[in-house]
Amino acid sequence: MTDNRERTMRLRAGSRLLRLLASLMWILLVVWVAVSVTFVLSRIVPADPARLAAGLDAGPEQVAEVRAEMGLDQPLAAQYGRYLGDLITGDLGRSLQTRQPVIDDLLTALPASLELILASYLIYAVIGILAGIAWAYWPRGPHTLLLRFGAVIGVAVPVFWVGLVLQVVFAGKLQWFPVAGNFDFEGTGVPKVTGMGLVDTALTGQLPLIGEALRTLALPVVTLVVTHLAVTMTLMRSSLEEQLKRPYVRTARARGVKERRIVFVDALRNSLNPVVTMLGLQLGWSLGGVVIVEVIFSWPGFGLYAYQAFSAFDYNAIMAITLLSTVVFVTVNALVGMIYPMLDPRLKEAR
Amino acid sequence: MSPILSVRGLTVCYPNADQPAVDGVGFDLEPGATIAVVGESGSGKSTVALALSRLLNPAVSIRADALTFEGRDLLGLRREALRRLRARRIAMIFQSPFGSWNPSRTIGAQLVDGLRAAGLWPDRRERLLELLKRVGIDDPERRLGDYPHRFSGGMLQRAMIAGALVTEPSLLVADEPTSALDATVQAEILEILDELRKEQNLALMLISHDLGVVARVAQHTLVLYRGQVVESGPTAALYRHAGHPYTQGLLAAVPRLEGPRKTPLPAMPQGTATRGGCVFASRCPRAEDLCRTSAPSPRHLNGTDVACHFAEDVRREPIWRW
Ligand SMILES: Nc1ncnc2c1ncn2[C@@H]1O[C@H](COP(=O)(O)OP(=O)(O)OP(=O)(O)O)[C@@H](O)[C@H]1O
Ligand SMILES: [Mg+2]
Numbered sequence A: 001m002t003d004n005r006e007r008t009m010r011l012r013a014g015s016r017l018l019r020l021l022a023s024l025m026w027i028l029l030v031v032w033v034a035v036s037v038t039f040v041l042s043r044i045v046p047a048d049p050a051r052l053a054a055g056l057d058a059g060p061e062q063v064a065e066v067r068a069e070m071g072l073d074q075p076l077a078a079q080y081g082r083y084l085g086d087l088i089t090g091d092l093g094r095s096l097q098t099r100q101p102v103i104d105d106l107l108t109a110l111p112a113s114l115e116l117i118l119a120s121y122l123i124y125a126v127i128g129i130l131a132g133i134a135w136a137y138w139p140r141g142p143h144t145l146l147l148r149f150g151a152v153i154g155v156a157v158p159v160f161w162v163g164l165v166l167q168v169v170f171a172g173k174l175q176w177f178p179v180a181g182n183f184d185f186e187g188t189g190v191p192k193v194t195g196m197g198l199v200d201t202a203l204t205g206q207l208p209l210i211g212e213a214l215r216t217l218a219l220p221v222v223t224l225v226v227t228h229l230a231v232t233m234t235l236m237r238s239s240l241e242e243q244l245k246r247p248y249v250r251t252a253r254a255r256g257v258k259e260r261r262i263v264f265v266d267a268l269r270n271s272l273n274p275v276v277t278m279l280g281l282q283l284g285w286s287l288g289g290v291v292i293v294e295v296i297f298s299w300p301g302f303g304l305y306a307y308q309a310f311s312a313f314d315y316n317a318i319m320a321i322t323l324l325s326t327v328v329f330v331t332v333n334a335l336v337g338m339i340y341p342m343l344d345p346r347l348k349e350a351r
Numbered sequence B: 001m002s003p004i005l006s007v008r009g010l011t012v013c014y015p016n017a018d019q020p021a022v023d024g025v026g027f028d029l030e031p032g033a034t035i036a037v038v039g040e041s042g043s044g045k046s047t048v049a050l051a052l053s054r055l056l057n058p059a060v061s062i063r064a065d066a067l068t069f070e071g072r073d074l075l076g077l078r079r080e081a082l083r084r085l086r087a088r089r090i091a092m093i094f095q096s097p098f099g100s101w102n103p104s105r106t107i108g109a110q111l112v113d114g115l116r117a118a119g120l121w122p123d124r125r126e127r128l129l130e131l132l133k134r135v136g137i138d139d140p141e142r143r144l145g146d147y148p149h150r151f152s153g154g155m156l157q158r159a160m161i162a163g164a165l166v167t168e169p170s171l172l173v174a175d176e177p178t179s180a181l182d183a184t185v186q187a188e189i190l191e192i193l194d195e196l197r198k199e200q201n202l203a204l205m206l207i208s209h210d211l212g213v214v215a216r217v218a219q220h221t222l223v224l225y226r227g228q229v230v231e232s233g234p235t236a237a238l239y240r241h242a243g244h245p246y247t248q249g250l251l252a253a254v255p256r257l258e259g260p261r262k263t264p265l266p267a268m269p270q271g272t273a274t275r276g277g278c279v280f281a282s283r284c285p286r287a288e289d290l291c292r293t294s295a296p297s298p299r300h301l302n303g304t305d306v307a308c309h310f311a312e313d314v315r316r317e318p319i320w321r322w
Helices: A002-044 A049-054 A060-070 A076-088 A102-137 A142-156 A159-173 A197-204 A207-244 A247-254 A259-289 A291-296 A302-311 A315-337 A345-350 B045-052 B079-088 B107-117 B125-134 B153-165 B183-200 B211-215 B235-240 B245-253 B289-293 B311-316
Strands: B005-013 B022-029 B034-038 B061-063 B066-069 B090-093 B171-175 B203-208 B220-225 B228-234 B299-301 B304-306
Touching: A002 A076, A002 A315, A049 A060, A102 A142, A102 A197, A102 A207, A102 A259, A102 A291, A102 A302, A102 A315, A142 A207, A159 A207, A159 A291, A197 A207, A207 A259, A207 A291, A247 A259, A247 B090, A247 B107, A259 A291, A259 A302, A259 A315, A291 A302, A302 A315, B005 B045, B022 B045, B022 B220, B022 B228, B034 B045, B034 B211, B045 B066, B045 B171, B045 B203, B079 B090, B079 B107, B090 B153, B107 B125, B107 B153, B125 B153, B153 B183, B171 B183, B183 B203, B203 B211, B211 B235, B220 B235, B220 B245, B228 B235, B228 B245, B299 B311
Parallel strands: B034 B203, B034 B220, B090 B171, B171 B203
Antiparallel strands: B005 B022, B005 B061, B005 B066, B220 B228, B228 B304, B299 B304
């Protein structure tokens, strides 16, 4: 019997590894498809990258020269092969706009976006979940008016509107916060460790600098929080309310279990599934989600970079941006998929 | 002996319902006795059960001339007192074995929650294991670590019984505890319930839509129709000479192995509640004008209380034979 059990254990461990490999393969496959689609699209659009790269006042020879240099005169298959090869070695090409390697551009832009995303995500995930729980737990009372109002605002009002209003009122009129830009490292002597203003100033431990970093973060973060909070909150609430109507809750009540324990120990865990899914999707989309906010607040992150790249048909940058968004989205989703079994014992045992 | 549970004129209205789901129900339950509540689907059996332990949501209105349990007014209880009462004195078992357990917590964790709520953990640990074994769960210590999906419906219901009785309540309300199970398991579980009832001097309220099931264990039976008690009395008397057409119909509908198939009850005509008249009038072959205009009040007749104007005739000449 022990023998059997051991064998089962070993089999299970083996299948877990297989599963991990399978999801890795899946990620790679999706990324490859995304890369290929982007490649094809970039060759279909009528704009001529060589023309753009050479500049508007360049003569035909110069354009041809640039075309050869970029490999655009080669057959499509060769271009595709070269593109894939470059990708694997981490060479994303040069940006037409900044004249820098795209990878360098991205590496400077990403920390800024990451700061924005992490700060807002943590706030709206935590507050959204807590507010949703409170709403389901105390379904009546004056606070529900506020919650309902917040939910409607968050869903009905578009991001750019919230951002612009906050900017006009709190940065323009009241001047409590800077109108645009992220934390400016220049002249402050703060060493660039992560590239995220708040983290790096926090590392120095100097309160005025931290305050300054917070001030730059405030408006874009609030904009993102306001527009994302409602979904988390209402989903959490409806999911928990739905669980509280289940027969097992009635059983627990019939046993005399305290209401607080029923909500937090019994129902909450079962209600997290859709919330986790949604938060996972939001995190996956987050690179795309910050575009508008970064443009409004001239926040020099991934979103602003993407916006500029798309406007100028900076096609190396566009390819890189698409690639990165896809990788992030697929990876985050795969990671979220690993959370479900923790919430559901049936899935856990199935592994 | 004074009754442990006394119900008078219990009336329950769901919000937005045009008629009460339970309408003027009354009965007494002696300590250690069993009462059966029968009636077809929608007759209000579960609503009675839930009203007793105040498990209906606050939007549902519950009124009663009296609703006393162990001398205390159930309707006047505050939240915490009610919770303690549920934890220690009134236990419940519900119809759906799978729905009644939280799928993401182990059986043990959920049973222990009940003991904790009753303040009996870990004192009753051994007793819980013993009871689990009694109801037919082998190796209970290990099975307590299992999640509900590892259990069969019958096993879940057995575990539910053990969990309900480990706190030694004085009343157990079992709402169709075996309806979802197959016949052999059904009989076994009813037997276990009955045994434990005798051992622990437990009053049992057994809800069922199957008269055959309750006949074996209940001394007293209450027949509900559209929220009203149409007939009640000692089970034996009810069986021998049912005086209400509806009771006769129910008895005739009990499936039997031998004998010819009995005429089934005519289907329930929805939404034709006869205001002011007898609740059963629209389905009753015996109904006369009187039945449609005046509601019969229960009369004591040959051992049962019958709410029918023509109980004597109906008894002499049954409408449905069983
Ligand atoms: N939550 C509810 N909201 C509104 N009406 C309800 C609710 N629950 C039950 N009812 C109504 O109350 C009446 C009695 O329902 P109840 O569940 O008590 O019947 P039952 O005798 O237990 O039936 P079953 O044998 O199907 O369990 C029915 O007409 C039903 O439609
Ligand atoms: Mg029911």
